[in-house]
Amino acid sequence: MxxxxxxxxxxxxxxxxxxxxxxxxxxxxxxxxxxITKRPKKPLYQNRKLFLYLLLLGLILYILYIExxx
Amino acid sequence: MFKRxxxxxxxxxxxxxxxxxNHKHFGVLYDRYFEQIFKFIYKRLGRDEENSADxxxxxxxxxxxxxxxxxxxxxxxxxxxxRIAINEVNLFFRSLKNEKVVEIDQHKIVNLFExxxxxxxxxxxxxxxxxxxxxxxxxxxxDLIELRFFQEMNFKEIAEIYSITEANxxxxxxxxxxxxxxxx
Numbered sequence: 526m527x528x529x530x531x532x533x534x535x536x537x538x539x540x541x542x543x544x545x546x547x548x549x550x551x552x553x554x555x556x557x558x559x560x561i562t563k564r565p566k567k568p569l570y571q572n573r574k575l576f577l578y579l580l581l582l583g584l585i586l587y588i589l590y591i592e593x594x595x
Numbered sequence: 596m597f598k599r600x601x602x603x604x605x606x607x608x609x610x611x612x613x614x615x616x617n618h619k620h621f622g623v624l625y626d627r628y629f630e631q632i633f634k635f636i637y638k639r640l641g642r643d644e645e646n647s648a649d650x651x652x653x654x655x656x657x658x659x660x661x662x663x664x665x666x667x668x669x670x671x672x673x674x675x676x677x678r679i680a681i682n683e684v685n686l687f688f689r690s691l692k693n694e695k696v697v698e699i700d701q702h703k704i705v706n707l708f709e710x711x712x713x714x715x716x717x718x719x720x721x722x723x724x725x726x727x728x729x730x731x732x733x734x735x736x737x738d739l740i741e742l743r744f745f746q747e748m749n750f751k752e753i754a755e756i757y758s759i760t761e762a763n764x765x766x767x768x769x770x771x772x773x774x775x776x777x778x779x
Contacts, residue, residue: 527688532698548648
């Protein structure tokens with residue numbers, strides 16, 4: 526919550542542009558943006574779809590190998 | 596180098612188009628409006644440098660994330676940034692556990708007295724009474740008073756921030772002043 530009060534002392538001095546520009550940092554902002562928007566990288570064992578796909582591919586290759594041996 | 600300089604000279608509308616395609620182009624808009632938005636937030640926060648810097652970054656981050664939704668309706672791009680900044684500042688104040696006191700320069704209070712047609716404004720007791728009335732106003736009304744008297748914006752700028760007509764902005768502000776005068 527915010528409450529107002531009257532400043533009866535001297536008029537407050539505004540910040541200079543140099544003082545403000547110390548806080549300017551577009552690369553940090555861009556990094557934060559990328560962190561939010563990029564797809565999360567899941568390890569293979571946590572990605573169920575990819576894991577099952579690879580398992581199925583492995584099984585097919587194994588069956589083909591067995592069949593070719595016969 | 597030449598390309599970067601060329602981009603820096605583009606209009607806001609063209610830069611927004613580019614930023615919609617690639618967020619890196621938002622950097623020119625960031626450079627263009629950082630100081631303006633920082634000063635605005637800094638005043639609203641009662642000269643709190645660290646939090647002003649954080650909220651300014653947050654404002655630009657929100658703008659970057661929502662740039663695809665931005666539509667150019669003939670208002671300045673900065674008025675969209677101001678609207679985001681107002682929301683961010685209000686969110687910040689709502690998140691505080693303790694009350695934060697924001698000091699207003701006396702001459703700005705005197706201007707408010709004059710506009711509200713309240714005559715005795717040199718009296719500190721009256722000034723405190725007016726401040727108390729301000730503190731009791733709902734958020735949307737205090738936002739308007741702040742923009743007009745503490746940020747010293749004209750009605751055209753206020754109208755652009757709220758996407759309303761200048762006459763409507765004027766009417767809204769004067770209704771609040773009437774209310775203050777009546778309750779004084």
